[in-house]
Amino acid sequence: MxxxxxxxxxxxxxxxxxxxxxxxxxxxxxxxxxxxxxxxxxSTRHSPAGPFDHGGADFAAHSSDFAQQVQQWSQAGWLAREGGTGYTGVGExxxxxxxxxxxxxxxxxxxxxxxxxxxxxxxxxxxxxxxxxxxxxxxxxxxxxxxxxxxxxxxxxxxxxxxxxxxVRSQPTWTVMAAWPRALPARGERLQPAAGPLREARRDDTRPGRPRVAGVGCRWVLHASPQWSAHNLDAPAVQVVRRLLEAFSEALGVQLARPVYAEAHLWRHAQVxxxxxxxxxxxxxxxxxxxxxxxxxxxxxxxxxxxxxxxxxxxxxxxxx
Ligand SMILES: Cc1cc2nc3c(=O)[nH]c(=O)nc-3n(C[C@H](O)[C@H](O)[C@H](O)COP(=O)(O)OP(=O)(O)OC[C@H]3O[C@@H](n4cnc5c(N)ncnc54)[C@H](O)[C@@H]3O)c2cc1C
The missing domain is CATH 3.50.50.60 (FAD/NAD(P)-binding domain)
Known part of the structure; x- marks a missing residue:
């Protein structure tokens, strides 16, 4: 057939x-x-504080076939360069x-x-x-x-x-999307603490073409480590928000103001x-x-x-x- x-x-x-x-x-x-x-x-999460790229947010191309495809997507205006070798969607x-x-x-x-x-x-x-x-x-x-x-x-x-x-086993990721009225005193736009629940904190609103929203000075996406996420799979979302914001505050070395928006999302099968x-x-x-x-x-x-x-x-x- x-x-x-x-x-x-x-x-x-x-x-x-x-x-x-x-x-x-x-x-x-x-x-x-x-x-x-x-x-x-x-996917991108749309919130009153603006869009959050709360899953895979950028990627690189290693094989020549994918590099060629990425080039075509960039020429079509669908992708923008991010950092040295990375790419992200334009606007989101x-x-x-x-x-x-x-x-x-x-x-x-x-x-x-x-x-x-x-x-x-x-x-x-x-x-x-x-x-x-x-x-x-x-x-x-x-x-x-x-x-x-x-x-x-x-x-x-x-x-x-x-x-x-x-x-095949995938690893989970708990992710927190949070916005504050003013920019935070962070050195750089990407933090990767060596220990604790956070794997990465990434500023989201300054990436290529991201929209500005009135009353919002910055948006951050916080990804927990796979180990912490696996241990806290059944934790209530509000507890996850609290714990990852605490870890972010510790990583920045400052007491954080209350965010104007904060939400957690569990990626049960995030990465392989x-x-x-x-x-x-x-x-x-x-x-x-x-x-x-x-x-x-x-x-x-x-x-x-x-x-x-x-x-x-x-x-x-x-x-x-
Ligand atoms: C937090 C996070 C960070 C990441 N960071 C990176 C990174 O830096 N670099 C990188 O290369 N990759 C990264 N990834 C991984 C990357 O996003 C994935 O590898 C890639 O998007 C997988 O695409 P896919 O099409 O295979 O699966 P998916 O994107 O998961 O698509 C599967 C689709 O199937 C649908 N579906 C599932 N079950 C059903 C059903 N029964 N009926 C109908 N529909 C169904 C789902 O709704 C979904 O839309 C990250 C992922 C996460 C979550």
Whole structure:
């Protein structure tokens, strides 16, 4: 059977990249995502204090293929340079993802619960009960593009892919977004304390094209370490805000004023310390694929680049089927 109609579950960088590569080859694609917008871990949180890039906020390109792609995205006006070798979305990180989603059929607010045989050699998707109806649900192939822990239960039809995803462990990250009426007395715009709960504090409002908001002098994003996040997975958000603000205050060596905005977000599957070395997962007999940052592990290649490389590898494997 030729692969002419493909469902992609997950509209983060991997799902969007794979969908664009397949669509460019003439394949009919349909994306589904459980969130309100595309982007996944490269989403931007919009708040009364302005936008916060509370997930992956910048990235580097190591492979020549990704470097070339990043160059094209920059020329299109979707990416800006950040620091020596990094890139970020213009105005907000999610600008890139929204640009990539343009023109692709994407059904949002739709959490997929299962991939099931349609009875005619194709696959059909079952959504969680609260999700909108799925329309024509029959597909020649299905791509699962999300963190390994979320992918594994969907991949039951392909024991090899499910097993591969079960062998990957992601690390969690508790993140606090906070804004103050005036700039803080910080040396620099990025702090990485050597000890304590904080892995990194990064000023967000001074990055390329970030909007100014009346009454807000600065916005910071505070990421807890994976160890602290894992130990505090079930902590109430208000306690996480308090503890990370204390740690930030200690790192700055000043008593912080009360923020005008502070909110915590738990990334249950933030980053993958030991990804699989295979470029992607493609069960050609069943026509089920998997891509994302759990794949394409290699020295020096970070999550964003792995998500893109694995999605390209999967699209190539599917076209060759
Ligand atoms: C705090 C933080 C900091 C980071 N820092 C960096 C960094 O500095 N450099 C770097 O390279 N990377 C970084 N990363 C990692 C990087 O963001 C990810 O590797 C990359 O975005 C993964 O993209 P993806 O498409 O594979 O997955 P995701 O972006 O997670 O996309 C998966 C999508 O699937 C959807 N989904 C999940 N389950 C379902 C379902 N059942 N039905 C429908 N939709 C579903 C989700 O809503 C999501 O949109 C960071 C991540 C975090 C959280």
């Amino acid at each position: 030729t692969v002419s109609r493909v469902a992609l579950i997950g509209a983060g960088l991997a799902g969007l990249t794979c969908a664009r590569a397949l669509a460019a080859a003439g394949v009919q694609v349909q994306l589904f995502d459980k969130s309100r917008g595309p982007g996944g871990r490269l 990180m999610n600008a890139l993802l929204r640009a990539l989603a343009q023109g692709l059929p994407l059904q949002l607010d739709t959490e997929i619960a299962a991939i099931e045989p349609a009875g005619d050699g194709r696959w059909q998707l079952r959504a969680h009960q609260q999700a909108p109806t799925l329309g024509d649900r029959r597909f020649d192939a299905v791509v699962v593009a999300m963190p390994a822990e979320q992918a594994a239960p969907l991949l039951g039809a392909s024991p090899a892919l499910a097993q591969a995803m079960r062998s 310390p030991s990804p699989l070395s295979e470029p992607c997962g493609w069960d050609a007999a069943l026509r089920i694929g998997a891509c994302g940052d759990a794949w394409h592990g290699a020295d020096g290649i970070d999550g964003v680049e792995r998500a893109w490389l694995s999605a390209q590898a999967l699209a190539r494997a599917m076209r060759a089927t």
